[in-house]
Amino acid sequence: MQLTILHVSQPVDGGVARVVTDLVRGQRAAGLRVLVACPSGGRLAPAAAAAGAELLEWEARRSPGPSVAAETARLRRLVRQAAPDLVHLHSSKAGLAGRLAVRGRLPTVFQPHAWSFAAATGALATAGVRWEQYATRWSSAVLCVSEQERADGEAAGIAADYTVVPNGVDLRHYAPAERRAARLSLGLDLSEPLAVCVGRLCRQKGQDLLLAAWPTVLRRVPTARLALVGGGPDQAALQDRVRTLPEPYRVRLTGDVPDPRPWLAAADLVVLPSRWEGMALAPLEAMAMARPVLLSDVPGAREQLPLADREFALVPVEDPAALAAALAGALADPMDCARRGTAARQWVTERHDIRGVVDRVAELYQKSTSEGQSTPRVPARI
Template identity: 85%
Template sequence: MHLTILHVSQPVDGGVARVVTDLVRGQRAAGHRVLVACPPGGRLGPEAVAAGAESLDWPARRSPGPSVTAETARLRRLVQQVAPDLVHLHSAKAGLAGRLAVRGRLPTVFQPHAWSFAAATGSLATASIRWERYATRWASSVLCVSEQEQLDGEAVGVEAAFTVVPNGVDLAHYAPAERRAARLSLGLDLSEPLAVCVGRLCRQKGQDLLLAAWPAVLRRVPTARLALVGGGPDAQALAAQARALPEPYRVRLTGDVPDPRPWLAAADLVVLPSRWEGMALAPLEAMAMARPVLLADVPGAREQLPPAQREGGLIPVNDPAALTNALAAALSEPLDCAQRGVAARGWVTGRHDIRTVVARVSELYQKSIIAGQSTPRVPARI
C-alpha cells in the first residue's frame, strides 16, 4: 500500500533534520509520496527535496509563544491541501502545532526527539508536562528513540501508545575512513590526540562543559587538541569561552560544516557531554565510522553504547570533573581508542542500521492506518 506521508518538523538542522531526511529517502524508495513541512532556511528543506520529498513552506519559530496560533492555522491548511494518509510530527514545536492542527482526525505519529520538559525548568517544565499528558489523545503513537525516553514520559504521567525505534544511520555513508588522510585534508597534526565534538552549539549539547574541563585535560595530556564541529546559537559565547582559556588552549571551532565525516574520521575520540537527549545521532555516526565515543549518561546514551564500553564511555550529566578524567584517560591511550572504535562499528552495524529503522517506522504507519484508529483511547490527565 503506497501512502501519502506528511512530515512536519521544527527544527530544520541537526540530528532531527537528518532523521527526517533518512526517513524520506527510505520511504521514497518504497514508493510512497512524501512531503515535508518545515520553516525555510536550514538544511532540512533542501536535503529532503534531494531525497525525493515535496517541500512545503511552514514558517514556525523554534520556541512556543504567541506565534503558535498562526503556525497552527497555517499547518491546518497545509494538511487540508495535502490530504495525507498519515502525519508524522518531529520534536516539540511541530508536536505542539501539529496536534492542535490535526486533533486526531488523521493517524498522527509524534516523535519527541527528547521531551520538551527535559529542557525546561520551573513553571515552563510543569506546563510542558501538562501539555504532553493532554495532547497524547491526539497521537496514534508516540515514537521514542530510546527506552529511557519512553520511561521518562511515563514517569511524568504521559499515557500513550508508545513505540520505541532506536535511531539509525546509513552504514554505507558513515563507513570507516582512514585517519591519516582525514587529518591531512583538515591540516591537522598526524600524531596529536584529537577529541571531536559534533553537534549544534547550544546548551543542550554541553560544549560549555567541555571547554570548562579542557585546561585540566591539557595538564594531563599536553599535546591533545579539541575540535567543536557545528554551528548554533551559542557559537559566539563558546568562541569567547575558548579564547579565555589559558594559552595554548588548543581548541578549534570549525563552524557549521556541510559534512562532519572528515572530522569524525580524524578523531581519536568523539565526545558529547549533553544535558538531555532522546538518543543523539552524532555518536551513532561516529561509531559507524569506527570511532569510540564518550557520552553524558542522558536518555539513549547507555542504550546506544556497546555493553562492554558503558563503564568507561559514560559520565554523569553536568560533571566537568568526571568529563576531565574520562577525556584525559581516553586521549592518553590512542591504541585503546582505536580498538574500541572497531568494536563500536560492529555494535552499530548490528543494531542501528537506518534500513531497519525505516522498516519499523513503516510497520508503525501501517498499523495506525489499518487499525482505522486516529487516536488511542487514553484518559486525559492535566
C-alpha cells in the same frame, strides 16, 4: 494504493533533520508519496527534496510563544491541501502545532526526539508535562528513540501507545575512513591526540562543560587538541570562552560545516556531553566510522553504547571533573581508542542500520493507518 506521508519538522538542522531525511529516502524507495512541511532555511528542506520529498513551506519558530496560533493555522491549511494518510510530527514544536492542527482527525505519529520538559525547569517543565499528558489523545502512537525516553514519558504520566525504534545511520555513508588522509585534508597534526565534538552549539549539547573540563585534560595530555564542529546560537559565547582559557588552549571552533565526516575520521575520540537527549545521532555516526565515543549519561546514551564501553564511556550529566578525567584517560591511549572504534563499528552495524529503522517505522505506519483515525483514549488533564 500509494500511501501519502506528511512529515512536519521544526527544527530544520542537526540530528532531527538527518532523521527526517533518512526516513524520506527510505520511504520513497519503498514507493510511498512523502511530503515534508518545515520552515525555509536550514538543511532539512534541500536535503529532503534531494531525497525525493515534496516540500511544503511552513514558517514556524523553534520555540513556543505567541506565534503558535498562526503557525497552527498555517499547518492546518497545509494538511488540508496535502490530504495525507498519516502525519508524522518531529520534535516538540511540530508536536505542539501539529496536534493542535490535526486533533486526531488523521492518524498521527508524534516523535519527541527528547521530551520538551527535559529541557525546562520549574513552571515551564510542569506546563510541558501537562501539555504532553493532554495532547497524547491526538497521537495514534508516540515514537521514542530509546527505552529510557519511553520510560521518562511513562513516569511523567503520559498515557500513550508507545513504540521504541532506536535511531539508525546510513552505514554506507558513514563508513570507516583513513585517519591520516582526513587529518591532512583538515591541516591537522598527524600525531596529536584529537577529541571532536559534533553538534549544534547550544546549551543542550554541553560544549560549555567540555570547555570547563579542557584545562584539566591538557594538564594530563599536553599535546591534545579539541575541535567543536557545528554552528548554533552559542557560537559567539563559546568562542569568547575559548579566549579566556589559559594558553595554549588548543581548541578549534570550525563553525557550521557541510559534512562532518572528515572531522569524525580525523578524531581519536568523539565526545558529546549533552544535558538531555532522546538518542543523539552524532555518536552513532561516529561509531559507524569506527570512532569511540564519550557521552554524558542522558537518555539513549547507555543504550547506544557497546556493552564493553558502558563502564568508562559514560560520565554524569553536568560534571566537568568526571568529563575531564574520562577524556584525558581516553586521549592518553590512542591505541585503545582505535580498538574500541573497531568494536563500535560492529555494534552499530548489527543494531543501528537505518534500513532496519525504516522498516520498523513502516510497520508502525501500517498499524496506525489500519486502525483508522485517532480518537481520544484518555480523560482530559487540564
